Amino acid sequence: MNSTLLLEVALDLANSINNEDRFDRLLSSIRKAINCDAVVLLAFQTEQLKPLAIQGLAPDTLGRRFKLDDHPRLAQICSGKHPVRFPSDSTLPDPYDGLLLAKEGDLPVHSCMGLPLYSDNQLMGVVTLDSLQPNAFSDIPERTLQLITALSAATLKTAIQLKALEQRAQQAQELVQELTHEALTRDGGELIGNSPVMLALKSDIQLVAGSDYSVLILGKTGTGKELVARTLHQLSARRQQPLVHINCASIPETLAESELFGHAKGAFSGAEKARPGKFRLADGGTIFLDEVGELPLSVQSKLLRVLQSGEIQPVGKDSVASVNVRVIAATNRDLAEEVRLGRFRADLYHRLSVYPISVPELKDREQDILLLAGFFLEVTARKLGIRQLKLRPDAQASLLDYPWPGNVRELEHVISRASLKASRGSEHQDIISLSAQDLDLDRQADNFQTPATHLAPAENAMPPVDLEGLKTMTETFQKNHIIAALQHSSGNWTLAAKHLELDRANLTRLAKRLGISIEKKVKPQ
Known part of the structure; x- marks a missing residue:
C-alpha cells in the first residue's frame, strides 16, 4: 500500500457519514490494496465475532454470530497479534464455506488471511480476506499488512468511541456497550436488525x-x-x-x-x-x-x-x-x-x-428478515451438529415474500424445521442448503387458514339472553359477536380476530372458555 493510496483512504474515511458507511469504505479500500473475493470486518464480543460489514458474501452473513469454539480459523486469528495467512491446503474448516457470492457450493482450495485488530492491547475485532486463487496472499509485504491492520484498527476504534459518545450524550449516565454473554445467548439474546x-x-x-x-x-x-x-x-x-x-x-x-x-x-x-x-x-x-x-x-x-x-x-x-x-x-x-x-x-x-x-411486527422489518435468518441458521447448525447451513436464492425470496403472522418466533421455528428436514439424508454433507421447498411456507400459510366450516355453538353454549345478571349478559354478547365474526370469515380464526380487534391466541382461548366449538363437514369426492 503506497503513501498516495494510504492518504486517499484516510481522506475517504474522514468523509464518512456514519459507522456503516465508514466500515464499507474501509473494506473497499482494502480491496484496492489487496485483490480478494471477500473481505469482512468483525467485532470481537465475549467468545464470538459479530460481522459489522461484508463484501463478497451472502447478505445473511451479517446476521450470523461466529462462536470461536466452533470456528478454529477465527479462533487462531484472535489468539495472536500478527496477521495469519492460512496455507491454501489448510484442513481447518472455513467459516464462510458456501457463503461466497463468487462460488456456489463448497470452497475449493483457496487463500485465506486474517488480521487481528488491537487497541491498548485489547482485541477489538478482526478483518478476514478470502480469495479463490490459491496462494493469493503469499507475496504481500508485511509492511502493507501492518498499514492495513493499523488503518482498520483505527477505524474500528473511532467508530466505537463515537458510539460511546453518542450514547453518553443521549443518556445521563454511561450505558454498557455490549450485553453479557448470558443475555446474548439466551433465546437469541440480541436485538438483530437495521431497519x-x-x-x-x-x-x-x-x-x-x-x-x-x-x-x-x-x-x-x-x-x-x-x-x-x-x-x-x-x-x-x-x-x-x-x-x-x-x-x-x-x-x-x-x-x-x-x-x-x-x-x-x-x-x-x-x-x-x-x-x-x-x-x-x-x-x-x-x-x-x-x-x-x-x-x-x-x-x-x-x-x-x-x-x-x-x-x-x-x-x-x-x-x-x-x-x-x-x-x-x-x-x-x-x-x-x-x-x-x-x-x-x-x-x-x-x-x-x-x-x-x-415492538414492530416482522412484516414491517423486511430488510431484517435475512439477518435474522442468518442468526437462526448459525444457532440451528450448532444444535444439529452441522458445519454450515445456508439459504438458496429461492429460499431467500420465499422468506421475503411471506407475511410472517407469527413474527420472529415463527421465523425461528421455520428455520429450525426446514434445517431438520434438509439434513435428513445429508449426514455426510458439510454444507446443507435450504430451498424454498424445505421452508414449505405455502403450507405454513395454510396453517393460519381454517377450511370453510359449518359453525355451531356447542350444546348449551348460548342460553337465551335474559336479565339474570351482568356476567351472563356480557358472555352472551361476546358469544354472539365471536360466532358472527367466524361466520363472516368463513371459519378463518385469523380474520375473525382481526375483525374483533383481538389477538388470534386470545380469541381462541376466549371462545373455548365460552363454549364455542367448530363443527367441520367434509364433502365426499
Missing part, C-alpha cells in the same frame, strides 16, 4: 434503560417483547441484580396475589410454609410482568400499591414490607381499550405506561 423501525426501537431502549421508569412493552405475539425487557434490564444500573420474569396469563386467579407478593405459613389451604413472592425475589432488580393484561382486577389494585409506595403485603400477614423494584410490563392487548371496557384499572395503566415502547 428504520428497529433503529427507532433500539433508540427508545437506550433512552429509557438508564432510568427507573416503568416501561410498558406493546406488540403482537412473537415479536420479541421478552427480549426487549431483558435488554432494558441489561442496559440499566440494575444489571447486576436479579431479573424476575412472571407470565401473568399462566397464574391461576386464586394464586396470583400469593405468586406476586408471597404468603405466610397457613395463610390458605396448602400453604405449608411461607413463600417470599416474585417481588421480594426481585428486590433491588427488575420484575418483568409478561401478559400483564391478563391480571385479575383484584390483583391489579395490589400491584398499583407497589408502584405507588414500593410496599407489598404478603397474603396472611398484617405487616407490609418495602421493596425496590423496577417494573417492566408487556402485553399484546390494547390496554387503553381494556380500560374503557372496565377490564383494566385506568390508574394502573397510567402507572405502567410511564414510557411505552412498541
Whole structure:
C-alpha cells in the first residue's frame, strides 16, 4: 500500500457519514490494496465475532454470530497479534464455506488471511480476506499488512468511541456497550436488525434503560417483547441484580396475589410454609410482568400499591414490607381499550405506561428478515451438529415474500424445521442448503387458514339472553359477536380476530372458555 493510496483512504474515511458507511469504505479500500473475493470486518464480543460489514458474501452473513469454539480459523486469528495467512491446503474448516457470492457450493482450495485488530492491547475485532486463487496472499509485504491492520484498527476504534459518545450524550449516565454473554445467548439474546423501525426501537431502549421508569412493552405475539425487557434490564444500573420474569396469563386467579407478593405459613389451604413472592425475589432488580393484561382486577389494585409506595403485603400477614423494584410490563392487548371496557384499572395503566415502547411486527422489518435468518441458521447448525447451513436464492425470496403472522418466533421455528428436514439424508454433507421447498411456507400459510366450516355453538353454549345478571349478559354478547365474526370469515380464526380487534391466541382461548366449538363437514369426492 503506497503513501498516495494510504492518504486517499484516510481522506475517504474522514468523509464518512456514519459507522456503516465508514466500515464499507474501509473494506473497499482494502480491496484496492489487496485483490480478494471477500473481505469482512468483525467485532470481537465475549467468545464470538459479530460481522459489522461484508463484501463478497451472502447478505445473511451479517446476521450470523461466529462462536470461536466452533470456528478454529477465527479462533487462531484472535489468539495472536500478527496477521495469519492460512496455507491454501489448510484442513481447518472455513467459516464462510458456501457463503461466497463468487462460488456456489463448497470452497475449493483457496487463500485465506486474517488480521487481528488491537487497541491498548485489547482485541477489538478482526478483518478476514478470502480469495479463490490459491496462494493469493503469499507475496504481500508485511509492511502493507501492518498499514492495513493499523488503518482498520483505527477505524474500528473511532467508530466505537463515537458510539460511546453518542450514547453518553443521549443518556445521563454511561450505558454498557455490549450485553453479557448470558443475555446474548439466551433465546437469541440480541436485538438483530437495521431497519428504520428497529433503529427507532433500539433508540427508545437506550433512552429509557438508564432510568427507573416503568416501561410498558406493546406488540403482537412473537415479536420479541421478552427480549426487549431483558435488554432494558441489561442496559440499566440494575444489571447486576436479579431479573424476575412472571407470565401473568399462566397464574391461576386464586394464586396470583400469593405468586406476586408471597404468603405466610397457613395463610390458605396448602400453604405449608411461607413463600417470599416474585417481588421480594426481585428486590433491588427488575420484575418483568409478561401478559400483564391478563391480571385479575383484584390483583391489579395490589400491584398499583407497589408502584405507588414500593410496599407489598404478603397474603396472611398484617405487616407490609418495602421493596425496590423496577417494573417492566408487556402485553399484546390494547390496554387503553381494556380500560374503557372496565377490564383494566385506568390508574394502573397510567402507572405502567410511564414510557411505552412498541415492538414492530416482522412484516414491517423486511430488510431484517435475512439477518435474522442468518442468526437462526448459525444457532440451528450448532444444535444439529452441522458445519454450515445456508439459504438458496429461492429460499431467500420465499422468506421475503411471506407475511410472517407469527413474527420472529415463527421465523425461528421455520428455520429450525426446514434445517431438520434438509439434513435428513445429508449426514455426510458439510454444507446443507435450504430451498424454498424445505421452508414449505405455502403450507405454513395454510396453517393460519381454517377450511370453510359449518359453525355451531356447542350444546348449551348460548342460553337465551335474559336479565339474570351482568356476567351472563356480557358472555352472551361476546358469544354472539365471536360466532358472527367466524361466520363472516368463513371459519378463518385469523380474520375473525382481526375483525374483533383481538389477538388470534386470545380469541381462541376466549371462545373455548365460552363454549364455542367448530363443527367441520367434509364433502365426499
